[in-house]
Amino acid sequence: MIRFMKGLGIFLALASVGVISAVAVIALLLRQEEVRVPDLAGQDLVVTIETLNQLGLQLKIERREPHPSLSRDRIVSQVPSPGSALRKGRPVRVVVSAGPSELQAPHLSGEHYRKAEVMIRAAGFQAASVTRVWSDDVQRDTVFAQDPPAGTSLEKGARISILVSSGKKKQVYVMPRLIDRGPEEAVRTTDRMGLQHRVITRTAGEPASPRQVIAQKPAAGHPVTADDVVEIIVNR
Numbered sequence: 001m002i003r004f005m006k007g008l009g010i011f012l013a014l015a016s017v018g019v020i021s022a023v024a025v026i027a028l029l030l031r032q033e034e035v036r037v038p039d040l041a042g043q044d045l046v047v048t049i050e051t052l053n054q055l056g057l058q059l060k061i062e063r064r065e066p067h068p069s070l071s072r073d074r075i076v077s078q079v080p081s082p083g084s085a086l087r088k089g090r091p092v093r094v095v096v097s098a099g100p101s102e103l104q105a106p107h108l109s110g111e112h113y114r115k116a117e118v119m120i121r122a123a124g125f126q127a128a129s130v131t132r133v134w135s136d137d138v139q140r141d142t143v144f145a146q147d148p149p150a151g152t153s154l155e156k157g158a159r160i161s162i163l164v165s166s167g168k169k170k171q172v173y174v175m176p177r178l179i180d181r182g183p184e185e186a187v188r189t190t191d192r193m194g195l196q197h198r199v200i201t202r203t204a205g206e207p208a209s210p211r212q213v214i215a216q217k218p219a220a221g222h223p224v225t226a227d228d229v230v231e232i233i234v235n236r
Contacts, residue, residue, distance in 0.1 A: 004154045028199040037092060039082035045096060046071040056088035066155060100153045105160055107150035108143045116143045120160050128159035132166045140167030140200045150192035170225040177220035183234045186213050196229045205233040211235065 003070045033053045040048050040161050054057050067076055076095040080086055089210040093121065108116040117127040137146045145163035183199055190197040191223045215233035218224055 008071045009175050013231055030053040033088050034085045035088060037078070037084045037086050040075045040092070040094060041146075042070065043075050045075070045135050048075055048094070049110060051055050052092060053107050057086060058089065060091040060093045062093050062095055063188055064096045066099065066101040066153065067097040068100055070097035070099075086117075097164045101155045103156055103158075105146070105148050105150050105152045105154055105158075108146045108160075108162055109150070111143050113141055113143050113162060120162075125154065126157060126159045128161040130162055130164055132164050133166040134167070134169035136165075139163035140165055163211045170224055170227065175216075175218045175220055175224045175230070178216045178230075178232060179220070181213050182211060183213060183232060186216075186232045186234075190232070191228050193224075194226045195224060196226070197227055197232055199232045199234060201234045201236050208235040 010031065034112050035057065037057070038051055038055070040051070043051070043106045044094045049059055061124045062079075065076065067074070070076060078095075079093045086092070103123070103124050106119045110118060111131060117130075135144065142165050143162045144165055147161045147163075148158075154160075169192070174193070176189055176193075180190065181189075187199065189198055208214045212235050213232055215231075217231040217233075218228070223232065
C-alpha cells in the first residue's frame with residue numbers, strides 16, 4: 001500500500017510538471033504568433049493591405065468618411081493602436097478617408113443678403129455673421145464678399161460669413177437756422193445742402209412779418225441727412 005501511494009505521488013508530480021510544461025509551451029507558441037501593429041495613419045489603402053499581409057494580419061474597413069486634408073483611400077485612424085501586440089490572422093480595423101467633402105461654398109456675390117442666407121442653408125451650410133459696410137458702388141443689402149470664397153470645398157454644416165453693402169454713406173449736415181429768413185432764401189439753403197423740404201404757410205400774427213419763416217423742423221443745430229425732409233413754416 002505504501003509503495004502504491006509513493007507511485008501515485010510520483011505519477012501526480014510528473015503529471016503536474018507535464019501540465020505546467022504544456023501551458024508554458026502553449027504560451028510561448030502564442031507569443032510567437034503575436035506581431036506588433038504598425039502605424040498606418042495617412043498610409044495608402046493598397047500599401048496598408050500589403051503591409052498587414054506581410055505581418056500575417058487582416059484588414060477590416062470600419063467606414064469611410066470625408067477628411068479635409070487626407071486624399072481618398074488614405075487611413076484616418078486604426079484599432080488597435082500602433083505598437084499593440086496582435087495575434088496573426090486577427091484584423092486591424094481602420095477608418096478610411098473619402099477625400100475632402102464634395103460640398104462647395106455657393107457663389108453669393110451680387111445676391112440680396114436674405115436670398116444669400118437661404119442659398120447657404122440650401123447648400124448644407126450655416127449662415128454665420130453678416131457684416132455691413134458702406135459702399136459707393138454696390139447697392140444696399142447686396143452681398144459683395146464672402147468667407148470662405150465661392151467654390152471652396154467644405155464639410156456639411158460649415159459656417160459661411162457674408163459682407164453686405166449698406167449703400168452709399170450718407171452725408172450728415174448740421175441744420176442751419178432758417179427762422180426770420182424769407183421762404184425763398186430758406187428753400188435755396190436747403191437745396192444747396194441737398195436736403196428735401198416742405199413749405200407750410202400759416203398765420204402767426206404779430207410781431208412776425210408776412211412771408212417770413214417763423215418755425216422749422218428739425219430745429220437749428222440738429223444733424224440731418226439727404227433723406228430728411230425739412231419743414232419750413234412761413235407766416236402768411
